[in-house]
Amino acid sequence: MNEAVAREAANEADEVRTVEDDNIDDMYLTFKVGDEDYGVVISVVTEIVGMQRIMGIPDVPAYIKGVINLRGKVIPLMDVRLRFNMPEREYDERTVVIVLDVGEAPMGLIVDRVSEVLEIPASQIDRTNNGPANSRRSVVSGLGRIDERVAILLDENLLVSDSDVSLAVEVDA
Amino acid sequence: MSTEPEVATDAPQASALMRVSxxxxxxxxxxxxxxxxxxxxxxxxxxxxxxxxxxxxxxxxxxxxxxxxxxxxxxxxxLVSVDEVFKRLRRMIREMERETGKSINLVIEGGDTAIDKLVSDRLYDPLLHVLRNAADHGLEGPEEREANGKNRKGRITLGAAQVGSEVRIMVSDDGRGLNHERILKKAREKGLFGPDEVPEPAVLNKVIFEPGFSTAENVSKLSGRGVGMDVLNQTMKELRGRITVDSAEGKGTDVALHIPVSLAFLDCIILRLGSRMFAIPVDDIAEIVKPNSQDLVEISADSGAEMMRLRGAFVRVCRLEHFYEEDDSDLRPLSDMVTIVFKTTTGQIAVPVDEVLDRQQVVMKPMVGALANVRASWGCALLGTGEVAVVLDGERLSQGGAS
Missing domain, CATH: 1.10.287 (Helix Hairpins)
Structure with a gap:
């Protein structure tokens, strides 16, 4: 490879990265579950793939539907509807899997459809989990205001953990 | 682009060794x-x-x-030879002699046995604990030995041998052996057995490896705090290994660690139960049987436990639906299924499945994140078809659902 060209390409890539670094913490991937808009911070999203054949696994909570083999990586899939105690729905051609990498372990979220990547600065996010009655940490980290709409921003660490999230949804539903 | 070669090329002999990261x-x-x-x-x-x-x-x-x-x-x-670990352990013997006041003759056998480098790197700590246990609790003091007609110098044998696809590492001492009475008393205190329960000697021997179990009344600097055994158990679990203990009162104790030679690939039988795929290491399987209805017994007095007659003896049937506490309203009769008979240290168990599909060298992946709590499993197996199967651990299946 021509080294000068390579170096230039590397510099260019670096520049792009710096631009992204500035606001990547404010970038959210938004998706639909039922009528609600949800968002996860983009830095934990590794890829988005179409629905594929799920293989069942024993001894996991009901909302873990099984695993997929993504190019040799075994990824457990969480049905977000079941995780939030929403009615189950048959997967269709818009159903997608958002693959997250949280704490070194992968997790795929099955959602109704992905919407878009949005920049939501901290100033436009209302924190929801500081109410005095709410002693448990909520899986909802905040509500992002985007024009007229609201995106429910999720705490990815709590989302993929085993803890019960029913309360959080009741608060926001 | 150029990377520095890590290989020393100044020794061009045919058998030259290379250092590779x-x-x-x-x-x-x-x-x-x-x-x-x-x-x-x-x-x-x-x-x-x-x-x-x-x-x-x-x-x-x-x-x-x-x-x-x-x-x-x-x-x-x-693959590397286990001698590397054995040599490091040999150096510890002098320290053990000093701390226990016993003189110890360490005999090493089978040091040239080959083992996965990843395994060898993990073996030192658990083996050190087994050795310390032997030196501290197993061997008697010189006077006691002499009184019992033994050589004043205690002997510990550290041996390795390959048996099939498994490496067996043995730590044997010629000490006093396990005191079953004392172990049982202690185990009952810890609530591991009921007051009237009389476990088999083989079961009792294994109790010494239960976390937090230590019968030594005097906790010494070396051992007796029950912590070392936890390290041993944890490491053996991660290496997909098993521990067996054999002991004769007055003659000594043998502790054997059975470890797969390689961690990367595993020779498995692939099975289907319902919509799920399972894999079982070939070495764990005693036989695969299609049961006849006249060989099956259901025991209502034991909440519907099923037994299967195999060559005159009854084998406990372990349905995965029961083990994983799942919906069991729709179980197929055993006579329609195929059962896999596992060899385990506590005897055989029969696990019924719908279908035996194939025998494959599978690539193992650890269960992490949301899958970390799946019980009785070594990990996930990636199959040639791209499917994923859960690799079952017969040993833990036979111990029942309680994790």
Whole structure:
């Protein structure tokens, strides 16, 4: 490879990265579950793939539907509807899997459809989990205001953990 | 781009050794694993079904054979002799002699046995604990030994041997042996057995490896705090190994660690139960049986437990639906199923499945994140078809659902 060209390409890539670094913490991937808009911070999203054949696994909570083999990586899939105690729905051609990498372990979220990547600065996010009655940490980290709409921003660490999230949804539903 | 070669080329002899970083070997192993999967995926592609492809089949067969050989060669790259660990342990013996006031003769056997470098790196700590246990609790003091007509110098044998696809590492002492009465008393205090329960000696021997269990009344600097055994258990679990203990009162104790030679690939039988796939290491299987209805007994007095007669003896049936506490309203009768009979240290168990599919060298993946709590499993197996199967651990299945 021509080294000068390579170096230039590397510099260019670096520049792009710096631009992204500035606001990547404010970038959210938004998706639909039922009528609600949800968002996860983009830095934990590794890829988005179409629905594929799920293989069942024993001894996991009901909302873990099984695993997929993504190019040799075994990824457990969480049905977000079941995780939030929403009615189950048959997967269709818009159903997608958002693959997250949280704490070194992968997790795929099955959602109704992905919407878009949005920049939501901290100033436009209302924190929801500081109410005095709410002693448990909520899986909802905040509500992002985007024009007229609201995106429910999720705490990815709590989302993929085993803890019960029913309360959080009741608060926001 | 150029990377510095890590290989010293100044010794061009045929048998020259190379130093290669373990990262490079790991990368190669990963790639070989992926290669093997892709080849299987290609060869077993559903689009080829029903086609007459004579020369393709022959070429595919040859390709699979070569991949198998590459896999073996890659596995071989990572094998080292256990002597490295044994030598480090030998150095500790002098310290143990000083701390216990006993004189110890350490005999090493089978130091040239080959083992996965990843395994060998993990063996030192657990083996040190087993050795310390033998030196501290197993061997008697010189006076007691003399009184019992033994050599004043205690003997500990540290041996290794390959048995099938397993390496067996033995720590044997010629000490006082396990005191079953004292172990049982202690185990009852800890609530491991009921007051009237009389466990088999083999079961009782294994109790000494229960977390937090230690019968030594005097906690010494070396051992007796029950912590070392936790390290041993944890490491053995991660290495997919088993521990067996054999002891004769007054004669000594043998502790054996059974560890797979390689961690990367595993020779498995692939099974289907309902919509799920399972894999079982070939070495754990005693036999595969299609039960006849006259050989099956259901015991209502024992909440419907099922037993299967196998060559005159009854074997406990362990349904995975029961083990995993799942919906069992729709179980198929055993006479319609195939049962896999596992060999375990507490006897045989029969696990019924719908279908036996194949025998394969599978690539193992650890269960992490949301899958970390799946019980009685060694990990996930990636199959040639691209499917994923849960690799079952018969030992923990036989111990029942309580985790």
């Amino acid at each position: 373990s990262d490079k070997i790991s990368r190669l192993m990963d790639l070989v694993g992926e290669l093997s999967l892709s080849v299987s995926e290609t060869v077993n592609s559903p689009e080829l079904q029903g086609l007459e492809l004579n020369s393709f089949d022959a070429a595919a067969h040859r390709l699979s054979m070569i991949v198998r050989e590459v896999q073996d060669a890659a596995t071989d790259l990572r």
